[in-house]
Amino acid sequence: xxxxxxxxxxxxxxxxxxxxxxxxxxxxxxxxxxxxxxxxxxxxxxxxxxxxxxxxxxxxxxxxxxxxxxxxxxxxxxxxxxxxxxxxxxxxxxxxxxxxxxxxxxxxxxxxxxxxxxxxxxxxxxxxxxxxxxxxxxxxxxxxxxxxxxxxxxxxxxxxxxxxxxxxxxxxxxxxxxxxxxxxxxxxxxxxxxxxxxxxxxxxxxxxxxxxxxxxxxxxxxxxxxxx
Ligand code: C5P
Numbered sequence: 001x002x003x004x005x006x007x008x009x010x011x012x013x014x015x016x017x018x019x020x021x022x023x024x025x026x027x028x029x030x031x032x033x034x035x036x037x038x039x040x041x042x043x044x045x046x047x048x049x050x051x052x053x054x055x056x057x058x059x060x061x062x063x064x065x066x067x068x069x070x071x072x073x074x075x076x077x078x079x080x081x082x083x084x085x086x087x088x089x090x091x092x093x094x095x096x097x098x099x100x101x102x103x104x105x106x107x108x109x110x111x112x113x114x115x116x117x118x119x120x121x122x123x124x125x126x127x128x129x130x131x132x133x134x135x136x137x138x139x140x141x142x143x144x145x146x147x148x149x150x151x152x153x154x155x156x157x158x159x160x161x162x163x164x165x166x167x168x169x170x171x172x173x174x175x176x177x178x179x180x181x182x183x184x185x186x187x188x189x190x191x192x193x194x195x196x197x198x199x200x201x202x203x204x205x206x207x208x209x210x211x212x213x214x215x216x217x218x219x220x221x222x223x224x225x226x227x228x
Contacts, residue, residue: 003119004048004097005040005161006089009033009105010078012054015210022209023053023105024060028222032209034064035108040101040161041071042112045119048097051075051105052089081182083189087173090166099123100169101161102186106208109218115161118200122163127195129162129187130202159202162186168195 009032013022023033030038033051040046048071053061055077066072076092078085086102093100101119103110114130121128134155140148162185164172172189176182183189187197205221207214 001099001123002047002097003045003099003101003163004050004093005046005101005103006086007033007036007040007049007051007103007105008078008082008085008089009036009057009075010052010054010085011082011106013106013210016215017212020060021054021057024057024064025209025215027108027209027215027218031064032108033061033105034066036103036105036110037066037069037072039108039110039112040103040115041069043115043119045116046071046101048073048093050089050092052078052085054078082184083173083176083182086169086186087177090170090173093166098166099163100166101163102169103161104208106210107160107206108209109203109221110159110161110206111203114200114202114206118161118202119163121198121200122165125196125198127162127164127168127187127190128198128200129185130159130206131156131199132159132202132204132206133157135204156199158185158187159206159208160185162197164190168193 009023018025024031050073053075118128118130138155139146176189
C-alpha cells in the first residue's frame with residue numbers, strides 16, 4: 001500500500017498578520033512548513049510527500065534550502081480555495097499511490113505517533129481523521145442569535161492529517177466541484193458521499209496556527225520540550 005501526504009501550504013494566512021504566507025513564518029527557528037515536512041517524513045508508512053505551495057512562493061520555497069529527501073517531491077502550485085490546492089496535489093501524485101493523507105502545513109505540531117494512528121485507522125476503515133473532543137460548548141449562531149446547541153459530548157474539532165483511499169478522495173472532490181460545494185475540510189466532502197469517516201483522537205496541541213497568539217502558545221510548548 002503506497003501512501004502519499006499532501007502538505008497544504010498555499011494559503012495566505014492573513015489572520016496571522018505577517019508579510020509572508022503562513023507556511024513560511026518561523027516558529028522556534030524553523031518555518032511551519034519545514035516543521036510539518038519533518039513530522040511527516042519521520043513516519044514509516046509515508047512513502048511520498050507532495051508539498052502544495054502558492055504560485056508566487058516558489059522562490060521562497062527554494063530559499064529554504066531543504067536537505068534532499070527520498071520521499072519529498074518538488075512542490076506544485078495550489079489554487080484559490082483549499083479544495084483547489086488538494087486537487088492540484090492529487091493530480092501531481094504518481095499513479096502507484098493508493099492512499100492519500102491531507103495535512104495542513106499550519107498544523108506543524110502534529111506528532112509522528114498520531115499520524116501513524118490515523119493512517120492505521122484509515123487502512124482499517126477506508127477514511128479517517130484526527131480530531132479533538134470539543135472543550136467548549138458549541139453554539140450554532142445565525143444573525144447573532146443561538147439557533148442550536150449540539151450535545152457537547154458529540155462535538156469534536158477536526159484536525160489533519162485526514163486519510164483516504166485515493167479514488168474516494170478524487171471522487172469526493174469531483175462531486176464537490178460539479179455541485180459547486182466548498183467545504184472547510186476534506187472529510188466533509190467524503191461524508192457528502194455517504195461514506196463513514198473514522199475519528200481518531202489527536203493531541204489538543206495539534207492546533208492550526210492561525211492567530212498571533214497560536215504562535216506564542218506553540219513557542220511556549222516547544223521551549224518546554226512538550227512537543228515531539
Ligand atoms: O486557511 P486555512 O487556515 O483553513 O488553511 C488550512 C491549510 O490549507 C493551510 O496550511 C493553508 O496553507 C492551506 N491552504 C491551501 N490553499 C488554499 C487555502 C489554504 O493550501 N487556497
